[in-house]
Amino acid sequence: MRRLRSARPSATPLAVAVRSRRRFLGWLSLGLVAGATGVAVLRATGYEVPADVRGRLKVLSPWEYVVLRAIGDRLVAPGEVNVADFADSYLEDMAASDRADLLKMVAVVEHGAPLAAGYIHRFSALSATEQDAVLTSLNESSLPLIRAGFEALKAIAFMAYYRLPASWPALGYPGPVAPRSLQ
Numbered sequence: 072m073r074r075l076r077s078a079r080p081s082a083t084p085l086a087v088a089v090r091s092r093r094r095f096l097g098w099l100s101l102g103l104v105a106g107a108t109g110v111a112v113l114r115a116t117g118y119e120v121p122a123d124v125r126g127r128l129k130v131l132s133p134w135e136y137v138v139l140r141a142i143g144d145r146l147v148a149p150g151e152v153n154v155a156d157f158a159d160s161y162l163e164d165m166a167a168s169d170r171a172d173l174l175k176m177v178a179v180v181e182h183g184a185p186l187a188a189g190y191i192h193r194f195s196a197l198s199a200t201e202q203d204a205v206l207t208s209l210n211e212s213s214l215p216l217i218r219a220g221f222e223a224l225k226a227i228a229f230m231a232y233y234r235l236p237a238s239w240p241a242l243g244y245p246g247p248v249a250p251r252s253l254q
Contacts, residue, residue, distance in 0.1 A: 118195070130162040131155065134195075135174060138181045141195045142224055145202050147232040157231035173227075176220035184209055 120133040128136060136155045143154025162170050181194045188208045190201055197205065209221040232238050239246055 124156075129159055130170065131159045131174075134181070135177050137195050138177050139224075139227075141202060142177075142180060142206070143228050143231065145199065145206055146225060146228040151237065152232045152235055154228045154231045157234070158227050161227060161230070172220075173223055176224060179217070179220065180205070180209065180224065 118134040118137045120128075120136055124136065125133055131139065136159065139155040139158050140153065143152060144150070147154065162173065165173070184205050185192060185194050185197060185201075188205045190197055190205065194202060194205055206221070209217055212218050212221070233242070236246065
């Protein structure tokens with residue numbers, strides 16, 4: 072009786088090693104993707120925004136609102152001005168590409184800048200002192216694009232603050248010459 076030969080020759084040790092390495096790399100890649108997805112989901116949750124605020128947001132997502140509010144509290148008088156409310160209405164009239172760039176910078180401040188400054192938590196979860204350190208690192212960044220993005224965020228914060236009549240005396244501005252009824 073004749074033995075039937077297998078159509079496939081027996082695997083060499085090198086072929087087995089290559090298949091094992093490929094299988095390992097495939098599982099490793101899958102694990103990394105799953106882990107990154109889990110981290111992204113965890114970092115995108117936990118933003119507390121009141122329902123009335125959430126309902127009136129035109130441009131900002133709830134997490135962007137929380138981040139801009141935290142940035143505003145660190146750059147201008149905390150509690151006196153809501154930079155996020157101003158930014159939501161200001162960004163509505165901004166060109167779509169500019170708005171997208173600014174919102175990317177908000178994401179950098181929330182997720183990337185704290186890591187670059189040595190903190191493991193997102194910006195909105197840091198203490199006031201840690202937030203100041205992150206903002207200082209953005210202001211002093213060696214990357215011109217990061218500094219420019221931070222300047223844009225500062226400009227929005229200061230526009231929100233200086234439009235309030237309570238800020239005018241500190242600037243020596245007496246207020247508009249025309250009465251409000253004529254404006």
